Amino acid sequence: MVKKLAALDVNKCIGCMECMFACSRRIGRGGFDKSAIRVRSAGGIERGFVIIVCRACENPPCARVCPTGALRERKGGGVILDDDNCIGCGFCAQSCILGAIFWDYEKDKPILCKYCGECEEYCVHNAIGIVELNVEEPGVRK
């Protein structure tokens, strides 16, 4: 089953950043410079938080602007990055109006959500979660 990560209920987010830390921890980093998810206040904590993560668009603009085909559309929505073919042009990041493509300054390549759900494991408030995508009916949650 094709899955994606989703902001289920941003009102439950307490801004603990556990998701951001979990994402970089996958590769043995303490911090979030390798994280594909970000949480920040919506202009002051009193306004609540914003969760920024790839929403696995159908017909994703980021894949369309990739000049080398390194970013491929995934069946059901979202994209898959082939690191070897990526030239680090940054067009994908520019094309994402959600700002959900982050940048790896060490590799000079984009950081994209892999929809693995590691972050969700640490979100005890259920603000984020993995949802299944119906491949026949792309974008519809089961």
Place this chain on the structure above:
Amino acid sequence: MKARAMNRVLYIDLTKKDIEIVEREDLFDEYLGGSGVAIKLLDEECETGIDPLSASNPIIFAVGPLTALYPTASKTVAIFKSPLTGNLGESHCGGRSAMAIKLAGYGAMVIKGSSDFPVYLAIHGDAVHFRDASSIWGVEAQTAGRILREVEEGAGVRTIIRIGRAGEKLVRYACAVCETYRHFGRLGLGAVMGSKKLKAIVISADKSIEIPEEKRREYKKVYDEIHDVVVKTDAMEKYHDLGTSGKIYDLNKIGGMAYKNLASSRAPEEIARELSGENFAEKLLSKRVSCSHCPIGCIHLASLRELYAPGYYFKTTTIPYDNEPIWATGFMLGLKSAEDCLRLIDIIDKIGMDVISTGVILAWATEAYEKGVVTKEHTDGLELKWGDVQVYSEAISKIVLMPNEFYQNLAKGSEHASSVYGGQDYALAFGGNEMPEYHTGIACYLNNLTGARHSHLDSAGYDIDQKLMGKDFSLEEVVGALLKEEEWRQVLSSLVVCFFARKVYTPGRIISALNAIGIENWTAEKLEDFGRVIHRAKMDFKFREGFDLAKLRIPRRIFEVPTPHGFLKEEEMRKAIEIYGRIIGRDI
């Protein structure tokens, strides 16, 4: 960066507008981080006898080896010479501060010197900018944060530590505000920043800590174990729901807190219900948020909607509340509603003062006014009266504006003001610092008197008192328990983990956590010894700066009102202080 490489100290000279980044692995290897490293740096940087509000007073911020690597390692330790007590100044704060400092690549920061014009520091990783803060000098702490949020980079991964007008005007108990709702509260860090013309510090993260390949599996395992204890057991349960204010009602019920400057040890039942955590949550709680890397969410924000001008001009204000701020405003000043508490907390927060000290000082002033020790001439026309939010808000404003000598003296704390005007019997400061909430028994006051910071968080005496209810105990046992707790807390504040997670970070878990990130050779015994060493280093600093156990003033009021253990006796209290002195090698 490798974990050890993050142990850099950023030295900032505000006079010369110069910086230096120094690898200090020596320091972090021996003193871990946080309190341990900071007290050592204070020893290195602070000359004996300096004026705390002079350029030579260093401000030290330190984080620890667990920061950004484990849950609830969310606090930053600030150490300086306190302008309120004249000796050790230490204050802890969460928010985004610890994560930002660590992931900007620093284990500690030392800020010395003084600028000749208002500045703020913008620290973005290795880049440190001294920026002109003239345009935000004189603005409220909250507004300063809003402005800097717009002009500086790093949204979401930064901290903005700033002072309000109280800090600029050197009110000795001014605080530094962090992420709008968190504070380096006690002992006057805000005034020290103000004396340096340092309005704010913005720090943004741009690095991460690399766990060595061979340790990754172990690190993840230990992380998950700790995370599970934090979220799946009752170790931190009480902080989840009602938050710290959850204990107010019960504490009042046992007659264990000061009401109206300790005229009694409990508020009337209807007031206790109104000011209880349950009532705040029911009526006013709008959001729970957390510090970076803590899934608990103990920060409780209330929403207060008010009509403030005719013609449908409404405002909705978000105001943080906690146990002690509710006590210091509501109980200490005899307020009648939760909304009134919030109004006062909001004013104190924006002006940038420590809410505990402010409440206690105003309570002393109110009683002194009632007794005629202080007159209308002193108060600049204000009729100080229990429960009168309007008059208290004007008094707070006058403490900062200092229209006369009386307010100049109030700005120096209740110890000082009462030494000028009298009324020392009911000036509830201990070691120069205003008391916290508790009137639970001998332990809470011994904590206030002997704790390195004269803060209830030094050794949680209030907790020891409650555990001793209905039991026989000797003074030696109480002093021993307090000292043991305070020494152990030096370990926690060196790592640096939040004290609310003290049940999570047992010696065993601490050792596993350190091992998993490559910091080896720590044993339970070594940690215990370390706690003692850091505690004694703090006491050494205090004694060096004139602290004297024999000269501790104990306000008579605390012996006149019964605690849940009955009336306290001065003779016993003095005896216990003697025992304390003997144990730490400072015989009276």
